Amino acid sequence: MLQQFQAISRWGVIITFLLLLLSLLYKDRLPDPDYYEIGRLVDPVQESTYRSPFWIEAEGQRYYVKPLYDYALEGVVVSFHDADSFGDIWHHDRWKDFLNVRDLCVIWGANVSNGVYREMSFDNDSWTCWAYWPDAQTGANFSMTQLSNNHLLVSDDYVKEALMSAEPGDHIRISGQLASYENPSNNFKRGSSTRRDDRGNGACETIYVENFEIVSKANVRWRGVYTFSAWSLGLSLTAFLILFFITPPVRKPTRY
Known part of the structure; x- marks a missing residue:
């Protein structure tokens, strides 16, 4: 179960980081006249x-x-x-x-x-x-x-x-x-x-x-995405680090 949560948090870090980068590109872009x-x-x-x-x-x-x-x-x-x-x-x-x-x-x-x-x-x-x-x-x-x-x-x-x-x-x-x-x-x-x-x-x-x-x-929407992704990235990264240290390693089956 912990391994599944760790995988979810890892994907959370990746997705929110990409959203943060994308919103950084657009949140301060000057609109059309x-x-x-x-x-x-x-x-x-x-x-x-x-x-x-x-x-x-x-x-x-x-x-x-x-x-x-x-x-x-x-x-x-x-x-x-x-x-x-x-x-x-x-x-x-x-x-x-x-x-x-x-x-x-x-x-x-x-x-x-x-x-x-x-x-x-x-x-x-x-x-x-x-x-x-x-x-x-x-x-x-x-x-x-x-x-x-x-x-x-x-x-x-x-x-x-x-x-x-x-x-x-x-x-x-x-x-x-x-x-x-x-x-x-x-x-x-x-x-x-x-x-x-x-x-x-x-x-x-x-x-x-x-x-x-x-x-x-x-740019209200992009600034909303930026705020959401920044907070979500922080939470996802925190969860990933906690799970990284508390999740026991997966043991490979031993063949005799």
Whole structure:
């Protein structure tokens, strides 16, 4: 009986591992343009703000936040970076920045409607979004004025939970203020771009997020398969290892 359970668990490991690999290929694939409500993916709205500067605390650090403009952005997530991710030595260790919890690289407008993003790849490091195209024609079809890398400042737990659930391909909406902020205890300061056509250092938008919404979630089925297969693989592997050690070896019949 134990041998049968061991065989079942072995097949469970193989099948769930293959499912995990397959779902990894598809769960973050950017959907076709038809998936999105293109009419909503317009240029960000930037208006004068009446909000005064304020102090806020996170993880024992106090930050002075100065709102610059009210700001609303609706677009498609193409990549992201978490401040607490492995290998990020800047946000928490060097800058003591616990307010900027995540960066989202977002596209909108013609960059979505013409489908050019499907021929490209995107990546985030600790403070930059990188866009790559395979040839000059693809690059010509892509507008860097309809892409932004957004440093997102969050103090509300509910907003943070929604933000951290965003994944590549999701249609999202952010509202709050473009802002500069600083930590007087270590003289860390960061500003914000206030225009969409700048480039290089300082071109990212820093947004104090008041509201965050996932308008539509991409690749729901594949992400479900990924979650299911990851848990199932762990359970199957655990069962296989336990059975491996407790199952007595099969004795071959002895001929006399």
